[in-house]
Amino acid sequence: MSQPSVGSPANHVTSAPSQPSRYGIQNSPPQGPPAPLNSSVQPGQPSGYGIQNSPPQGPPAPLNSSVQPGPTPPPFNPPSSQTYQPGRQPFGPPPPLRPAAPPTGQLNNAATPPPPAAAKQEVPGAERAHIHNSFDALESGGRNAAQHPPQMGRAVGLSYPSLPPGYQNMAAPPSAPGMQTRSQPYPAGAQSFQQAPLGPAQLGSALGGMSLHQSQPPEALRAINLLQERNLLPQGPVTPPVPCLPQDLQRLNCSPEVFRCTLTNIPQTQSLLNKAKLPLGLLLHPFRDMSQLPVVTSSTIVRCRSCRTYINPFVTFLDQRRWKCNLCYRVNEGRASASQLVHYDGEPHKRPEVKNPTIEFIAPSEYMLRPPQPAVYLFVLDVSHNAVETGYLDTVCQSLLDSLSLLPGDTRTKIGFITFDSTVHFYNLQEGLSQPQMLVVSDIEDIFIPTPDSLLVNLSECKELVQDLLKGLPQMFTRTLETQCALGPALQAAFKLLSPTGGRVSVFQTQLPSVGVGALKSREDPNQRASAKDIPHLTPATDFYKKLALDCSGQQIAVDLFLLSGQYCDLASLACISKYSAGGVHYYPSYHHLHNPAQVEQLQRDLKRYISRKIGFESVMRVRCTKGLSIHTFHGNFFVRSTDLLSLPNINPDSGFAVQMSIEENLVDMQVVSFQAALLYTSSKGERRIRVHTLCLPVVNSMADIFAGADVQAITGLLASMAVDRSVTASLSDARDALVNAAIDSLRAYRSGGLSVQQPGLVAPACLRLLPLYVVALLKQKAFRTGTSTRLDERVFAMCQLKYQPLAYMMLMIHPALYRVDNLTDEGAISIADRTIPQPAILQLSVEKLSRDGSFLMDSGSVLYLWVGRNCAPNFITQVLGVPNYTAIPQTMTQLPELDTAESTRTRAFISWLREQRPFYPILHVIREESPLKASFMQHMVEDRTESALSYYEFLLHLQQQVNK
């Protein structure tokens, strides 16, 4: 399909050719002192690059210290700001969100919404509204109190040449106070802004209701000269901005972990959005594991009669009976049926649907096309010579054997197995057989199912046979000499087997499919891996897998692909089978049961999660939005069945979606817009359920407000998805240019539209200060990097991950977190379930931050690296790693010994806390300075220069040149 080159409204990844630029490091000094705009707020601002000898100027900024005083209400904050006024600047001083930092004891439930029963009271409700930031504010509050160890920011860089001059000048003193001042996450920042002492003039202007441009801009809009400010990373995780809604609405809003918008202030018109040059879109994680989820059982589900929106907290009740839909503005009558009236109970406001932004309905029979399908699992295993060599069969069969009882399902659960080499083997597991019976179909050109009834069997009835098979399977093929691999026919067989019911197919594949339909040829030229030019073969070689995936999607079958291969497997073609059937792709490069024990452990852990995680069958997801907005493009693994409907044969808790939006009609008369994602699925217990998430966002009409609400992580996530599309439809270099242009355009738009006082340097609003960093990290990501040797499969896999991972994990993949762990202390630690978890600061990803006498933990989402410096304190090596000295650290070490020392306990507590935050267990690699894995550790140092890519500072200079042009 030819991609039309018409610039789409919401698509700001433009493909303008990249202008030639001078990448040489300019030695021009930072131009002038930091901008005077905010000088009253931040007297202690360190001036960034090149101030080697200047001591920290003055006391820490009041910005920081003002958090501590607690509940003092800001003098200029009138109580009327609680009610939403249309004419008001939406980001004006928000009402006092949280009177004081909550005490430490409440941390346990900080991450989970309070039970719905408690939602009635005011106080827990208010607390829930700030779930995502209360935790963080507490964290940073604790940190502020804590003394930073003096060696925190020790500059190294002696043995690491090629740092730009500005960076080498960085000395220890400015960095530590810099961290202090920058430690405010955004939402808390807005609060602290109110509480900052204001001069009489500013107070007067604020009271007089003058435009915000004349008074202080809110924290999110504070102009930052990126070239001068070095320490941009917040200490804790980056928190999403809070929409400036009236408090009672915001309290009911959907959690940002589930539903995030790139712009939390929606522009009023498309032209305004075009001017801001920021992408508008949603990032969804609809089937996230939730500890507290209100479930409603009802024979009728109240929905808008015209647009079919589910009733949600943001509808308007006109009286006891009638409500106005917040998406299409139709007035609905509440009186529908007797059962509904009972449910209403005279008080529509008390309904759980109206109290919770995320809710699950148990759907009545009208929501079924057919009786809910049973949970059906089919495993398709490669047993060719190559597969047996890698020894994965043992691991998979053993994991399955161990977790068989964890497979979600009920008494109807069915299971089946297919193996294949150059032929396809089925296993008859019919009840009554003494042992599994293998049926070989060698006619792979015209595959058929030998005994359709007995290949998929009821798990509870035939458990012994299944266990026998799993025990015997690894031995059955040990001496196979068959090297061919007929993946296509095996998939066709799986499709035929599951067609009547639907279900999940898990394919384990170890080599390029070579015979039958869907056979592929090697397309990768190893010499081109490091090419700085365009990367070919990112598109599928055949449409067989796509067509089969569409057939599967029609029959409610999802295909999950596990690729364990050292050689090129053409993932670009194979991944289509999962992409369009809403499956997932897992890739274990150079898997071998002996040579690569870390991968074996990874596979075991992943399989455990994969087998036991929740699953929804035959599902569809519809995303609705307020009239005037429309959906432009979806990103993720699914098949789009209509403009707003995704067909998802399976849904799992680890898949995320992105939606690009555009504004079709001006949203002039509206103060808020709403988005609703409704996921209809069959649970593994055979219940039809609907999970509904609703998000409500304010509409604004000025550039400054749009920038104030920009969510930099969501923007990065959406840009990454768009860039993946671009590199497949156009080319990789096109996608890279588009990423750079996106950063340039948005900063330029801010400079021309959002900034009131022109400043020298590269100016970004505080909420977008991380955008250039994330863009440079994306350019160095496996998916988009050029010049560095990258295997095609790994690149394609990274692209797949960028498309379907939920945002939180995707961000770690793009910009890993680096912690110093050899001096963990309990100061500022949080405690969860009797464990004390230290909270070290997140460091910049630069070699400069590493030090030979420390050890550092890098968390890149799916892998953890523990880098131990050569001169690391012997204390750490003996007490945590359990080896006598540095040289005794083994080459491959993936476990920390359980030592009974305080250091070991702290380190392990921290690592296990990190691991608990994500679904798939990340493997820990302990690496020394000369380990072979060092290269993969160093490739994440995105702020440094490599032979083929700019350093962060050089990239900023390049941006500056383009922006100021």
Added chain:
Amino acid sequence: MAFTFAAFCYMLSLVLCAALIFFVIWQVIAFDELRTDFKNPIDQGNPTRAVRRDRASLCVRVCMRISVCLVVPEYSIHGLFCLMFMCALEWVTLGLNIPLLFYHLWRYFHRPADGSEVMYDPVSMMDADILNYCQKESWCKLGFYLLSFFYYLYSMVYTLVSY
């Protein structure tokens, strides 16, 4: 009054042009169906009709139908026009049709790169950009074919009476 080869060409192309117009109208309707079918699932009588209707493969079906039944015949018929006008030495008419011929060739060789014969890829069809583009394309073609229909009519009469 003479019945020349050119006149025959024009007569044939008149008939075929009517067929083309029919094809394009069909395409316009199909794209419109794709775009709007699900936007208004208003059925007051049955609140769950939106869920019930079996539309699982509609997009796939429509794309396949357009690609196989409409586009390939359309392109070949238009190619035949150009060939006929070249043989009949009707350079002006040929010149009018050449841009569209090149556009069709370009379209044909820039299909999805995975070797399928499907001109409209069902998996990317629902992308707002692509759907908009396809809709616009079919409207433009409809206009072009309508104009050329009258032009062929005029030319036919002209060639018939001029000799």
